[in-house]
Amino acid sequence: MNDELEERLDEAPESQPESLRLRDIPVREELQPRTVIAPDGQEIHIDPLQDYYCQAGPTVQTPAYTKIIEDLFNWARSESLWILGFGTGCGAIEMRPLMTPRFDAYRYGIQWRPTPRQANLLVISGYLSVKTLKRAIRSYEQMQNPKYVVGLGSCTINGGMYWDSYNTIKCLDQYMPVDLYITGCMPRPEALLQGFDDLKKLIRAGKAEGANRYAENFDWYKANQKRVIKNWNMPDYNW
Amino acid sequence: MNSMLERLAKEFRITDVVERRPGLTTIKVDKDLAETLIRELRDREGYTHLNFMTAIDRIEDGLFTLVYMLHNYADKSSLSVHVDIEREDAEMTSIHTLWAQAWTYQRELRELWGIRFPGSPRQDEDFCLEGWEDIPPMRREFDTVEFCERTFVSRDGRHSEDPRDHMHEVMFPNRGGDN
Amino acid sequence: MAQLPTHSSAWDMSPPEPVDLSSGKYVKLWQGPQHPGITGNMSLELTLCGDEIVECKTHVGYLHRGFEKFMERRTFIQNFTVVCRIAVPEPTFNEYLYSAAVEELAGIEVPERAQWLRALNLEMMRLASFVMWTGGMSGAFGLYTVPNWTLTYRDYLLDLFEELTGARIYHMYIVPGGVRNPLPDGWKERTLEILKGTEKLLYEVERVMFNNAVFKARSKGLGLITPDMIDPYGIVGPNARACGFARDLRKDEPYLVYDQLDFEVITGTASDAYERAWVRQQEMHQCIDLIRQMLERTPDSGPFQARMPNVLHWKIPPGETYLKAECTRGEYGYYLVTDGSEYLRRVHVRGPSYTHAIAVMERLAVGTNIADIAGLMVSLHTYPPEIER
Numbered sequence: 001m002n003d004e005l006e007e008r009l010d011e012a013p014e015s016q017p018e019s020l021r022l023r024d025i026p027v028r029e030e031l032q033p034r035t036v037i038a039p040d041g042q043e044i045h046i047d048p049l050q051d052y053y054c055q056a057g058p059t060v061q062t063p064a065y066t067k068i069i070e071d072l073f074n075w076a077r078s079e080s081l082w083i084l085g086f087g088t089g090c091g092a093i094e095m096r097p098l099m100t101p102r103f104d105a106y107r108y109g110i111q112w113r114p115t116p117r118q119a120n121l122l123v124i125s126g127y128l129s130v131k132t133l134k135r136a137i138r139s140y141e142q143m144q145n146p147k148y149v150v151g152l153g154s155c156t157i158n159g160g161m162y163w164d165s166y167n168t169i170k171c172l173d174q175y176m177p178v179d180l181y182i183t184g185c186m187p188r189p190e191a192l193l194q195g196f197d198d199l200k201k202l203i204r205a206g207k208a209e210g211a212n213r214y215a216e217n218f219d220w221y222k223a224n225q226k227r228v229i230k231n232w233n234m235p236d237y238n239w
Numbered sequence: 240m241n242s243m244l245e246r247l248a249k250e251f252r253i254t255d256v257v258e259r260r261p262g263l264t265t266i267k268v269d270k271d272l273a274e275t276l277i278r279e280l281r282d283r284e285g286y287t288h289l290n291f292m293t294a295i296d297r298i299e300d301g302l303f304t305l306v307y308m309l310h311n312y313a314d315k316s317s318l319s320v321h322v323d324i325e326r327e328d329a330e331m332t333s334i335h336t337l338w339a340q341a342w343t344y345q346r347e348l349r350e351l352w353g354i355r356f357p358g359s360p361r362q363d364e365d366f367c368l369e370g371w372e373d374i375p376p377m378r379r380e381f382d383t384v385e386f387c388e389r390t391f392v393s394r395d396g397r398h399s400e401d402p403r404d405h406m407h408e409v410m411f412p413n414r415g416g417d418n
Numbered sequence: 419m420a421q422l423p424t425h426s427s428a429w430d431m432s433p434p435e436p437v438d439l440s441s442g443k444y445v446k447l448w449q450g451p452q453h454p455g456i457t458g459n460m461s462l463e464l465t466l467c468g469d470e471i472v473e474c475k476t477h478v479g480y481l482h483r484g485f486e487k488f489m490e491r492r493t494f495i496q497n498f499t500v501v502c503r504i505a506v507p508e509p510t511f512n513e514y515l516y517s518a519a520v521e522e523l524a525g526i527e528v529p530e531r532a533q534w535l536r537a538l539n540l541e542m543m544r545l546a547s548f549v550m551w552t553g554g555m556s557g558a559f560g561l562y563t564v565p566n567w568t569l570t571y572r573d574y575l576l577d578l579f580e581e582l583t584g585a586r587i588y589h590m591y592i593v594p595g596g597v598r599n600p601l602p603d604g605w606k607e608r609t610l611e612i613l614k615g616t617e618k619l620l621y622e623v624e625r626v627m628f629n630n631a632v633f634k635a636r637s638k639g640l641g642l643i644t645p646d647m648i649d650p651y652g653i654v655g656p657n658a659r660a661c662g663f664a665r666d667l668r669k670d671e672p673y674l675v676y677d678q679l680d681f682e683v684i685t686g687t688a689s690d691a692y693e694r695a696w697v698r699q700q701e702m703h704q705c706i707d708l709i710r711q712m713l714e715r716t717p718d719s720g721p722f723q724a725r726m727p728n729v730l731h732w733k734i735p736p737g738e739t740y741l742k743a744e745c746t747r748g749e750y751g752y753y754l755v756t757d758g759s760e761y762l763r764r765v766h767v768r769g770p771s772y773t774h775a776i777a778v779m780e781r782l783a784v785g786t787n788i789a790d791i792a793g794l795m796v797s798l799h800t801y802p803p804e805i806e807r
């Protein structure tokens with residue numbers, strides 16, 4: 001972990017300038033806990049912000065007890081990379097040709113899945129605005145272990161051409177553990193396939209430990225995220 | 240076009256008529272007569288299409304200039320109506336009753352500049368930004384680079400090696416003099 | 419000229435009875451940014467009563483990068499590299515409009531060969547974008563064969579772009595002053611071959627998609643835009659042309675070389691999803707025809723770039739302009755204000771999806787079936803990046 005970045009985090013946040021606040025952010029009406037009466041008279045108590053899998057923080061997944069079994073598992077994981085269908089930015093436009101017969105990612109075992117529970121790879125395709133970052137984090141946390149993150153394009157590395165934009169994040173590594181970066185603006189589909197191939201090699205070597213890094217440095221990641229995302233009406237971990 | 244403007248000029252106190260190119264003219268009108276003029280242009284003169292509504296920040300004069308771009312499909316001419324409003328506590332009559340799309344533009348202006356349009360639907364909801372706590376970002380006094388350094392952490396950039404500096408500092412550090 | 423009412427209930431968007439979330443009658447569904455049924459990154463907050471949508475609120479801002487702010491910090495020549503990313507699936511119109519606006523304010527005259535090449539690039543971009551849209555349209559209704567065909571075919575068009583400009587998606591080919599390079603050798607012949615293949619593809623798509631009973635049943639009557647909605651909502655492009663309004667910027671206010679080309683404005687009778695898809699299908703044929711005309715008539719020799727001042731220290735006299743072009747979705751506009759310094763004062767990008775995806779979508783979604791909402795969104799042909807830039 002970068003010590004210099006840690007130091008910057010420990011500084012007290014500078015006071016916000018005298019600002020024209022648009023308005024205070026209350027919790028939306030449909031996110032409040034309430035009791036609903038069903039048409040048959042039954043009372044149901046709902047609390048939309050209570051997320052049942054958020055009772056405990058993410059845990060570090062230990063490898064299998066023998067190396068050979070772990071290698072087998074890693075081989076299986078690498079040959080079935082299922083990508084979450086979330087085009088977060090520009091890169092979504094170069095991911096579509098991968099689904100077509102010309103570049104055919106399906107022969108490598110790579111599919112696009114609609115829900116986070118069925119996916120184990122999150123491709124952050126380009127820049128992330130703060131609003132999308134919140135949703136991407138939520139989707140990432142809903143994915144099951146083991147999971148990987150690939151940063152596509154130069155915007156994930158250092159902000160890219162939006163380095164002075166007030167609404168995009170500059171360094172994806174601060175908010176999410178990234179296993180692999182694919183450079184370009186936009187990278188070609190062949191570059192994407194090469195990137196997936198490199199990711200497979202990483203997984204087989206046992207080096208794609210992004211999810212475990214996230215679990216170990218959970219506080220640090222959460223602090224970074226909360227620093228940027230001001231409107232945090234998401235379920236919070238409550239162990 | 241010119242005859243129409245001459246006709247309306249006296250009644251609405253139109254100033255600064257500039258023809259940018261055949262088919263695009265800029266006019267300027269006072270804040271209190273702007274909405275009436277736009278209504279008149281839409282109802283009687285055929286300017287039924289609102290291209291967009293935006294603002295230019297004239298921080299040196301302490302004003303916002305609201306720009307309404309109207310288009311007449313019949314004689315294919317565009318009219319850009321400029322209205323100056325105060326920068327502090329900026330407020331303007333809403334035109335959401337004239338065009339069904341106008342409330343979106345007014346929402347954006349409210350969020351990114353801080354201009355209020357009383358009566359316009361859903362003014363105080365977030366549009367593009369979420370949880371924004373600073374001043375409206377499109378204002379000229381908002382410094383994006385300073386904001387980025389304050390809020391976001393970025394990677395160290397590349398170091399450029401100027402050959403002259405390299406020679407001064409690393410290769411021949413004890414040698415003074417020029418070049 | 420029709421008299422527009424001052425306040426029309428035509429755009430009153432409140433649901434017929436107040437929505438009471440604690441009664442068991444309504445369900446609030448969030449069709450959010452992570453959803454395969456959304457074009458780009460936008461959310462729809464839907465309130466359902468059973469299967470039917472009662473209220474729809476759109477949420478944008480997931481792709482907001484603050485273009486208009488940081489473009490004020492870059493010089494004129496630095497800006498042309500960033501503008502193409504404003505509308506991600508169809509970037510060339512941004513390059514053209516920005517360059518043309520800057521040239522108009524600076525008083526630079528673009529040579530004729532460059533104008534032909536620019537028009538050719540724009541028309542090919544329109545074709546590629548329509549081809550991708552066709553895939554999206556049929557995919558939204560479950561016909562997944564057609565996207566596989568059309569996206570593959572679009573790749574061949576992107577290959578042509580790569581040969582011409584060096585990049586598949588973000589060409590940065592149209593620069594202030596002209597274009598970056600002329601046509602490579604043999605490019606014309608390759609393009610003509612690919613156009614023949616595209617016509618075959620369109621024929622197949624017509625048979626598979628437009629003759630499909632399920633597609634017809636689901637899309638006829640979906641999202642009907644009535645003629646009195648066009649001007650209040652500012653609906654442009656094929657959405658308006660399908661209603662019968664023959665408004666096409668290439669004919670009404672010709673730019674580049676469109677006044678020398680021979681084509682008709684395609685209109686429909688009633689703007690529902692099926693008719694809009696049909697108008698776009700015809701426009702694809704029109705694109706192919708226009709590209710063939712342009713390939714025949716583009717001059718083979720001559721300058722393709724005007725003489726430019728020193729672009730590193732380029733000051734443009736104060737002025738303002740608004741330029742429009744007809745992209746696949748309608749009127750795409752760039753409003754540029756300069757104040758005599760090296761930086762532009764204000765740039766505003768008017769994307770057609772600004773009105774289509776927010777006001778029109780919220781209006782048309784009321785009363786639709788939840789299963790058809792994705793089809794409705796795609797039939798309006800909205801690209802969220804250009805809404806919030």
